[in-house]
Amino acid sequence: MRELLEAVADGSLSPTAAEAELRGYVTEEAGRFDATRDRRRGIPEGIFAEGKSASQVIALAETALETTGRALLTRVSDSQFNALEAHLDETVPEATIDRRSTTVRVTTSSSDSPSLDATVGIATGGTVDGPVADEAELVCVDAGATVDRVDDIGVAALSRTLDQLDRFxxxxxxxxxxxxxxxxxxxxxxxxxxxxxxxxxxxxYGHAGNGEAALAGMLQSCTVLSVVNIDAGFVAGAQATLIARAIDTARD
Structure with a gap:
């Protein structure tokens, strides 16, 4: 603790980063950010932007960058992204922003660049599934897994699926x-x-067309698979990352 206090006193460590080290999380007006989730759980906290103001999104992203060197945001609207990008251009010009649909990953030079000896394959049935797949993909990329993605192979033309079996x-x-x-x-x-x-x-379309039919069909699958909630790309990416980490550890 003394080393942390001395670092804060000499300016080499911010009070926010010190709080993260001492308590594991940081409390801001916009909410609490779990800065040690990655170490504890293997998956960093994702900042869920939906329902938050642009200023709240910016504040939480700043806290994430200050305490972990990177920020992972989901369900980011165009207006939220524009505000975040403008703010980072001014305050953290060296930051790298990777935006895919409504998911955003921000990294800085102080962030680690993890690498996993494991490959996550991602497949989508159609173009409309892209944003959810983007969310899952960016979680896997953030963890350092290799991602092999193939899009638009829905079963309406099964040959499109069979053509990709070797990759799967x-x-x-x-x-x-x-x-x-x-x-x-x-x-x-x-x-x-x-x-x-x-x-x-x-x-x-129509009855159960809001994802309920897809969820029920997957839950009733006669082949063995795991199922996450409707549109839960982040959860799928996180689960795949945990499996990839275990495989990487076993290969080491």
Missing amino acids: READVLIVVAGREGALPTVIAGLVDTPVIGVPVSSG
Whole structure:
């Protein structure tokens, strides 16, 4: 503790970073940020931007960067992103911003660049599934896993799926994202010996077209797979990352 206090006194450590070391989290007006989740859980805290003001998103991103060197944000609107980007350009010009649909990853020179000896395969049924897959992918990228992604291979033309089987079988874990009736994860899981994580997407027509049919179909799969909640790309990416970490450790 004395070393932390001395570091704060000489200016080499900010009070926010010191609080993160001492308590594990930092309390701000915008909320509490769990700065040690990555060390404790293997997955960093994601900043859920939906329902927050742009200033709250910026404040939490700043705290994440100050305490961990990187920030991972989900469900970021265009206006929130524009405000965040403008703020970072002014305050942290060296920051690298990776935006994919509504998910944003920000890194600085002080952040570690992890690398896992494991490959996460990601497949989508159609273009509409892209933003959810982007969320899962960026979580895996943040953890240092290799990502092999293939899009738009829905079962309406099964040959598109069968053409990719070799790639799926080479992956260490698969995330399969699909809306409508959610058949794609079930089909793929029946053809590979790789762990499959199914992600139902809120797309489709009419009755149960908000992802409920896809969720029910995956839960009732007669082939073995895991299923996360509707549109829960972050959760799927986090689960795949934990599997990838275990595989990386075993290979070491």
